[in-house]
Amino acid sequence: MNLYRQNNGPAGRWVPRFGRKRLFFATIFIIVLFIADAISGGKIRVLVRGIGSYVWGLGVSVQESIYGSGFLSARRGLLAENSALAGQIARLEERAAAYQVLKDENRALRQMLNVAGNLQGNNKKSGITAPIISSLRASPYGTFQVGAGSADSVSAGDLVLSAENFVIGRIAEADLHASLVREIFASGISTDAVIHGVAVAVEGQGGGNARTTMPRQSEVIIGDSVISPALGARAIGVVGNMSESSGSAYKSVNVYLPVNLSALQFVYIVRE
Amino acid sequence: MRRLLAIAGFLAAIFASPWVTIICMGLLAFRYPAWEVLFIGMLTDFLWMPPGFFHPLPIFTIAGLILVWGLEPMRKEFLFS
Numbered sequence: 001m002n003l004y005r006q007n008n009g010p011a012g013r014w015v016p017r018f019g020r021k022r023l024f025f026a027t028i029f030i031i032v033l034f035i036a037d038a039i040s041g042g043k044i045r046v047l048v049r050g051i052g053s054y055v056w057g058l059g060v061s062v063q064e065s066i067y068g069s070g071f072l073s074a075r076r077g078l079l080a081e082n083s084a085l086a087g088q089i090a091r092l093e094e095r096a097a098a099y100q101v102l103k104d105e106n107r108a109l110r111q112m113l114n115v116a117g118n119l120q121g122n123n124k125k126s127g128i129t130a131p132i133i134s135s136l137r138a139s140p141y142g143t144f145q146v147g148a149g150s151a152d153s154v155s156a157g158d159l160v161l162s163a164e165n166f167v168i169g170r171i172a173e174a175d176l177h178a179s180l181v182r183e184i185f186a187s188g189i190s191t192d193a194v195i196h197g198v199a200v201a202v203e204g205q206g207g208g209n210a211r212t213t214m215p216r217q218s219e220v221i222i223g224d225s226v227i228s229p230a231l232g233a234r235a236i237g238v239v240g241n242m243s244e245s246s247g248s249a250y251k252s253v254n255v256y257l258p259v260n261l262s263a264l265q266f267v268y269i270v271r272e
Numbered sequence: 273m274r275r276l277l278a279i280a281g282f283l284a285a286i287f288a289s290p291w292v293t294i295i296c297m298g299l300l301a302f303r304y305p306a307w308e309v310l311f312i313g314m315l316t317d318f319l320w321m322p323p324g325f326f327h328p329l330p331i332f333t334i335a336g337l338i339l340v341w342g343l344e345p346m347r348k349e350f351l352f353s
Contacts, residue, residue, distance in 0.1 A: 023340055026307035030314050030333060037318070048318040052286050059287055139320035140290035141328060156323075172322040182322050 046175045053133045053145055053178060083263070090260030097258035098164035101225040101235040127161075127270035128152055133178060136261045142169075142186025142206050146267055149177045154269055159231060161268040162259045167228065167236045168267060181267075184236055185210045185257055193228045193236060195253065196220050202228075202236070208257035210237060213250040226255050232270075274300065278308040285316040294335065301339035305347060310336045 037044040067076045130148035148154050158171040160181050172182040184191055185204040193202045193212070196219060200212040214220060224239040237255040244251035281296035293316055300306040313336030321330055 020305055022307045023305050026310045027337065030310050033314065034330070042323055045318040048315065052319045055286050135287055137289055138285065138287060140316065140332065141320050141322055143320045143322055180322060188328070
């Protein structure tokens with residue numbers, strides 16, 4: 001058996017014909033595109049997002065027409081039932097959490113009734129409803145797109161809410177007719193919040209989950225609402241579970257957003 | 273196969289979980305000196321990255337660069353072309 005390495009020596013050396021050259025030029029092209037995007041104030045990414053949103057819409061309509069034609073009907077029936085049940089569970093969970101939030105808010109307001117007389121209500125601020133025009137699971141940065149932009153008076157920093165008034169995210173960038181939303185629980189995002197009267201910083205973990213630490217003596221139970229004073233005293237989630245070790249003065253609290261993100265079709269945008 | 277993986281990668285950037293995208297990029301870069309990997313990474317970042325000058329970092333473009341150039345010696349060693 002010939003054990004001589006076939007790619008040894010000048011004669012047998014592997015020489016890429018075009019691959020490496022193409023890679024080199026593609027690398028230069030990518031760097032130039034990034035620089036051009038930065039200089040133009042993000043015009044290239046706006047264009048790419050527009051194309052991406054169009055392709056996503058096309059994919060969704062193709063999927064709907066395949067399902068509508070009756071092809072794969074058994075599978076479609078099961079999927080529809082599964083989706084309907086999952087949506088129903090999510091809605092009930094969200095309502096239960098919203099009820100808890102209202103209950104907590106009611107209690108807090110009753111306590112404050114004699115203290116504050118001229119609070120500014122959050123409902124005085126107007127908002128608009130916008131459709132979701134991109135996938136909610138494809139982003140590695142915890143972002144998604146909504147079909148309302150600066151032409152609809154949406155601007156960066158506006159709050160994005162669910163039907164039950166939970167804060168889902170903030171507008172990160174507003175284009176003319178679409179906007180990029182960054183989830184409040186996107187990985188690496190920290191939000192000031194209050195759980196059962198204790199101020200905490202909630203660290204986003206992605207996928208509608210977040211984590212925080214609280215003093216061990218804090219009386220927190222599963223299902224407690226998490227309110228963010230920085231976001232107009234709105235609810236941003238509920239307590240999912242807790243863990244503590246005997247040697248630590250703190251306990252770890254997991255928070256989740258009681259909204260089924262994959263079933264969301266519309267969101268409510270409130271101007272800040 | 274290369275075209276299929278590239279198309280899957282581009283579609284995954286729009287429709288699927290980021291893990292699918294990175295797997296397509298990895299498979300492409302493992303087997304071919306594929307410039308498509310860089311464009312899939314860039315598409316993912318341009319689609320989903322919030323605004324800000326390299327904050328957060330364009331991780332998929334960086335991953336693409338690492339994959340295509342980092343795996344180049346291995347492809348050379350195993351005579352992939």
